[in-house]
Amino acid sequence: MSHYHALVWLDHVEAHVMHISPGDVEKSVVQPANPHHKLHSKAGTLGTGRVPEDQDYYHRIALALAGASEILIVGPAQAKLQLVKHIHAHDAALVSKVVGVETVDHPSDGQLVAYARKYFLARDQLL
Secondary structure, eight states: OOOSEEEEEEOSSOEEEEEEETTEEEEEEEOOSSTTOOOSOOTTOSTTOOOOOOHHHHHHHHHHTTTOSEEEEEESSTHHHHHHHHHHHHOHHHHTTEEEEEEOOSOOHHHHHHHHHHHHHHHHHHO
């Protein structure tokens, strides 16, 4: 089935990718290779003390978004912005499809679908 809209909710532990049509939702979950690897700074280390972002994780999320014409990226913290940076640097075909980036805490999948439908309905009415 063809889905026009997609929503991805992500943090550094997992991403919920949902392709949404009026009567259907296809969901997948993408996890980083090492979901328990902390990204926080460590005091007393040389350099920035930060662990590099997992580019493979963001690449697999981008692959899961394939086929969508409009993409909404949501999440509670910085991972959503890192995904946007990754898309701009590595997945040029998706850049124009990202229509919004929003801060959303930790909703259920049902709440995410309702949020996405409301967001895309309002957006479609503005166009």
